[in-house]
Amino acid sequence: MIYDIVNSIVYIVLANLFYSSFLERKKQSIVFRISVDVLWIVLSVLLSVVLSDFLIIKMIMAVILNIVISMVLYEEGVSKHAALSVMFYAIVMVSDYLLWSIEKRFDPELMIETMMQNSISIYMGTVSQLLQFIVIMLIKRFFRGSKATSIRSVMWIVYLVFPIYSLTLIVAIGYSFNGPINSFQTNVFTYTALSLLIFNLGVYWFIRQEMQRTLTIQKNAIETTHADEIFKLYEQITNERDILGKREHEYKNITTVLYGLATEGRLDEIVKILKAQNERIINNANVVETGNRIITTIINAKYAESTEKGISMRIKLGDLSRVKIDDIDCIIIISNLINNAIEASSLCPKDKRYILIKALNEDGQFIFSIHNSCVDFTDFSSNKNDIVSHGYGIRNAKDAVERNGGNLYMEIKSGECAAVVIIPN
Numbered sequence: 464m465i466y467d468i469v470n471s472i473v474y475i476v477l478a479n480l481f482y483s484s485f486l487e488r489k490k491q492s493i494v495f496r497i498s499v500d501v502l503w504i505v506l507s508v509l510l511s512v513v514l515s516d517f518l519i520i521k522m523i524m525a526v527i528l529n530i531v532i533s534m535v536l537y538e539e540g541v542s543k544h545a546a547l548s549v550m551f552y553a554i555v556m557v558s559d560y561l562l563w564s565i566e567k568r569f570d571p572e573l574m575i576e577t578m579m580q581n582s583i584s585i586y587m588g589t590v591s592q593l594l595q596f597i598v599i600m601l602i603k604r605f606f607r608g609s610k611a612t613s614i615r616s617v618m619w620i621v622y623l624v625f626p627i628y629s630l631t632l633i634v635a636i637g638y639s640f641n642g643p644i645n646s647f648q649t650n651v652f653t654y655t656a657l658s659l660l661i662f663n664l665g666v667y668w669f670i671r672q673e674m675q676r677t678l679t680i681q682k683n684a685i686e687t688t689h690a691d692e693i694f695k696l697y698e699q700i701t702n703e704r705d706i707l708g709k710r711e712h713e714y715k716n717i718t719t720v721l722y723g724l725a726t727e728g729r730l731d732e733i734v735k736i737l738k739a740q741n742e743r744i745i746n747n748a749n750v751v752e753t754g755n756r757i758i759t760t761i762i763n764a765k766y767a768e769s770t771e772k773g774i775s776m777r778i779k780l781g782d783l784s785r786v787k788i789d790d791i792d793c794i795i796i797i798s799n800l801i802n803n804a805i806e807a808s809s810l811c812p813k814d815k816r817y818i819l820i821k822a823l824n825e826d827g828q829f830i831f832s833i834h835n836s837c838v839d840f841t842d843f844s845s846n847k848n849d850i851v852s853h854g855y856g857i858r859n860a861k862d863a864v865e866r867n868g869g870n871l872y873m874e875i876k877s878g879e880c881a882a883v884v885i886i887p888n
Contacts, residue, residue, distance in 0.1 A: 471507040481551045484603040486537035546619035553626035558591045564656040629659045754784030765801040774816040781823040792863040799860040804835035811836045831884040
């Protein structure tokens with residue numbers, strides 16, 4: 464009984480290591496997580512003891528239990544949980560099967576019932592779990608940095624085929640080879656076990672390839688979006704310069720007219736012209752002027768966007784004419800951070816939507832900070848349906864900051880997100 468408990472504890476630890484290679488943990492208290500893991504251990508022990516004589520039923524119940532618990536502890540949909548639960552259990556069973564085949568080489572008459580004896584069971588279980596740990600750590604390293612990639616649910620169902628085949632084959636061969644076997648059968652038994660292990664690991668290569676393909680598509684989509692945004696901003700800047708040129712020419716003409724009217728003493732007409740010009744200036748003026756054409760354009764554009772979404776944006780700016788950041792990096796940094804703030808704030812109730820922006824050039828440093836209201840979530844990538852693309856927005860901003868020798872600091876408190884950029888000039 465003690466061994467069953469220890470074996471179940473190790474099993475749960477290995478399961479969590481495996482799931483964490485592909486899934487993000489839900490935001491839960493440590494007490495809740497520990498409680499679920501304890502319940503998992505208890506139920507696993509009960510399954511192991513109560514269904515020890517019913518291998519097929521035990522396997523099915525163990526997989527169902529893994530699916531339910533993983534859905535409680537981790538994010539993602541049912542198809543992914545089901546696929547991963549079967550894959551993990553396939554690793555467990557194939558490892559046990561491989562150890563059994565090796566043991567058969569030394570004792571061709573070994574039977575399943577004999578294996579359940581305490582001494583053999585402890586030895587084989589320990590070595591099997593060591594093998595499982597090595598395999599899972601290799602998988603974890605292989606998929607490092609890829610678990611946020613979204614793969615279609617139908618693909619996870621496809622990946623289920625070989626693990627399920629492996630489990631059914633193990634059961635069939637296990638009962639067929641139970642008892643005395645000759646040397647040829649022993650070799651076949653060992654070959655089959657090694658083949659199943661290799662083919663099951665091969666499934667992860669296909670998953671990795673699919674993840675890389677999906678990641679490439681997502682990166683291309685993100686780069687296209689950024690290119691479009693940069694093009695639009697440059698187009699807006701060009702248009703503003705054209706408008707300024709036209710206004711300058713217009714003001715020269717108006718000044719000439721006003722001078723002529725003044726010399727003739729036609730005050731009423733002068734007042735009428737000045738009033739019309741004043742109204743035009745008020746209606747066409749930018750909300751902010753920073754001294755930096757790129758930053759001014761971005762903030763004015765994002766101010767208009769936030770206003771349309773019912774978000775209150777307060778802005779405090781200094782003279783940014785001496786900011787020496789590459790134009791494209793400046794667009795990537797400020798646009799992405801303000802976009803994140805707008806998206807996060809737009810999810811809040813209408814009376815709690817706000818964004819506070821502060822941009823200064825002090826002590827030889829460009830400082831850009833943004834605070835905004837947000838709903839309760841654990842990271843900046845959880846506001847979008849496309850988690851990956853949103854995550855790349857933050858990553859691109861961070862990369863752009865670091866290219867300019869600066870740092871990006873991000874923090875989430877209850878109901879508020881904050882991001883601060885500090886770049887030396």
